[in-house]
Amino acid sequence: MTEQDLIYILALQNVPNIGDIIAKRLINHCGSAEAVLKEKLSNLLKIDGIGKITIKHLHESSHLAEAEKELRFIKENNIKTLYFEANNYPKKLKHCIDGPILLFQSGNIDLENQHIISIVGTRKITNSGIAFCENLIEALAVYNPIIVSGFAYGTDITAHKAAIKNQLQTIGCLAHGLNTIYPKVHKKYMVDVEKNGGFLTDFWSSDKFDRNNFLKRNRVIAGLSEATIVIESAEKGGSLVTADIANSYNRDVFAVPGRTTDSQSVGCNNLIKHQKAHLLNTPLDVPYLLNWQLEEKTPPTIQKQLFVELDSDEKIIYNYLKDSNKEQLDTIAINCNLPVFKVSSLLLNMELKGVVRPLPGKLFEVV
Template sequence: MTENDLLYTLALHHAPKIGDITAKKLISHCGSAEAIFKEKRQNLLKIDGIGTFLLNGLNQKNFLNEAENEIDFIKKNHLKVSYFKDENYPERLKHCIDGPILLFQSGTINLENKPIISIVGARKITSNGIAFCESLVETLSAYNPIIVSGFAYGTDITAHKAAIKNNLQTIGCLAHGLNTIYPKVHKRYMADVEKNGGFLTDFWSTDKIDRKNFLKRNRVIAGISEATIVIESAKKGGSLVTADIANSYDREVFALPGRINDIQSVGCNNLIKHQRAHMLTSPMDVPYILNWELEKSEKPVVQKQLFVELDPIEKLIYNYLKENEKQQLDVLAINCNLPIFKVASILLTMELKGVVRPLPGKLFEIV
C-alpha cells in the first residue's frame, strides 16, 4: 500500500469506538480508508450497523497527525506493515472476522509454505510442563513448523527458546507497540527471536501496556496458526481465552492432560472434558491430527541400515519391539518405564535412522 493509503488506514485504525470488524465494514463500503474520511456523514449512516456513536470518533482532526508520527516511527525502525487485504498479510488471519486491519512486524518472519502452531499455557509453568514443551518442539522440528506464542513468562518463553534451540522460526505476538518489550527481563531474547522469526503486533508505539490488550492480542495468536496447543493452565487464564478464540475460528486445539488435583492442569482437563481440545499425550499426536507430512527430502529412509548406532534408551525400545513385534506408543512407554512424550521423541529419531516405522493406529515396528 502507498504511504498515503497507510496514513488514512492508520487514522482509521486508531479511531476510538471503531474496531476491526467495523473498520472492515466501512472499507468494504467506501473502498478505502481515505474514502471513509471523505465520505459524507449521511451516507456513512446508511451503512448497516453504523450509527452516530461510532462516527463521532472520526471527527477528530488530530488522527492524521498521530498517523504521520506513527509512520515516522515505522520508517525509523524499518518495520514492515501488513494490510488485511495484502498478500503479505497472514493467510489464516484473513479468515478471522476480527483480525487486525493492520499488523506491524519486526525481524525476519517468513510465513510461506510452513505449518504454523501456537503454544500457550501457564505463566507459572511446572518442570513437567517445561519438559513436555521442549520435547514437543524438538519432536515437531522434523516438520519445520513456525512456533507462535506471546513472549510472556512461563510457557511462552519456553516455547520461543525451544524453537530457537531447534533452529525453527518463532513469532512473538505482543500486546503493545514495537518500541518496548514486556516483560523487560525478556529483552535479552529479542535478538534471537528476530534472527529466527520476529514480532507481530497490531498496537502502536504510543499505546500503553494494559491488561485488556493481552486478551486482544490472543486473537492474533489463535488466528495466525492452524492449531493452538495449551501446555498447562489453571481454572482461569489467558491461555484458555486463546483456546476459546481458536475454537471460534474453527481451528484445532490440543491440551496436555494432568492429574486432577494439580492446579495447573485444571484448565487443560476441562478443555478435554468438554471436548474443546484434543487430549495431547504425545508430541506425535499433533502431526497425526493435523495430517502433516515430512518434506520428501526429509522423509526417513524406511529400510534397515547396517551398523546404525543406537543409544541405550533406543536399544531398550528396539529390543522390546524385536521381542514383542508391533506395539502401540503407550504400551512401549509403560513397558520400557519411560514417559510417553520421551518415547515419542525417541521413536521419531529412530524412524529417521531407518530402524523403526510407524503403522496405522499409533503402532510401531522395527524395519
C-alpha cells in the same frame, strides 16, 4: 501499498469506536481506507450496522496527524506493515473476522510455512510443564513448525526458548507497541527471537500499556495458527481465553491433562472435560491429529548404516519392534522401560531416519 495508503489505514485504525470488524466493513464498502475517511457520514450511515456513534469521530483531523507520527516511528525503526488485504498478511489470520486490519512486524518472519502452532499456558509453569513443553517442541522439530506465543513469563518464554534451541522459527505476539518490551527481563531474548522469527503486534508505539491489551493480543496468537496447545492453566487465565478464541475460529485446540489435585492443571482438565480440546498425551498426538506428513525419504542408503546412527535407546526400541512386529506407543514405552514422552520423541527421530513408520491406530513397525 504506498506511503499515502498506509497513512490513511493508520488514521482509520486510530478512530475511536471503530474496531477491526467495522473497519473492514467500511473498507469493503468504500474500496479503501482513504475513501472511508473522505466519504460523507450520511452515506456511511446507510451501511448495515453503522450508526452515528460509531462514526462520529471519523472526520477529525487529529487522526491523520497521529498517523503521520506513527509512520515516522515505523520508517525510523524499519518496521514492516502487514495490511489485511495484502499478500504478505498471515493467511490463517485473514479468515478471522476480528483479525487486525494492520499488523506491525520486526525480525525475520517467514509465514510461508504451513505448520504453525501456538503454545500457551500459565505464567506459573511447573517443572513438569516446562519438561513437557521442551520435549514437545523437540519432538515436533522434524516437521519444522513455527512456534507462536506471547513472550510472557512461564509457558510463553519456555516455548520461545525451546524453539530457538531446536532452530525453529518463533513468533512473539505482543500486547504493546514495538517501541518497548514486556516483561523487561525478557529483553535479553529479543535478538535471538528476531534472528529466528520476530515479533507481531497491532498496537501503536503511542498506545498505553494496559492489562486488557493481553486479551486483545490473544486473538492474534490464536488466529495465526492451525492449532493452539495449552500446556498448563489454572481454572481461569489468559491461555483459556486463547483456547476459546481458537475454538471460535474452528481451529484445533490441545490441552495437556494433569492430576485433579494440581492447581495448574484445572484449566486443561476442564477444556478436555467439556470437549473444547484434544487430550494431548504425547507429542505424537499433534502431527497425528493435524495430519502432518514428513517429507519423502530415500532410506536404502541410510538403512545400511542404521546402527551407526541409532543411539542406545533407539536401538532398544528398534530391537523390540523387530521382534514384536507392530506395537502401540504406550506398549513400546512399558516394554522398553522408557518414559512415554521420550519414546514419542525417539520414534519421530527414527521415523525421520527411515527406521520405523507409523500405522493407523497409533501403531509403529520397523521398516
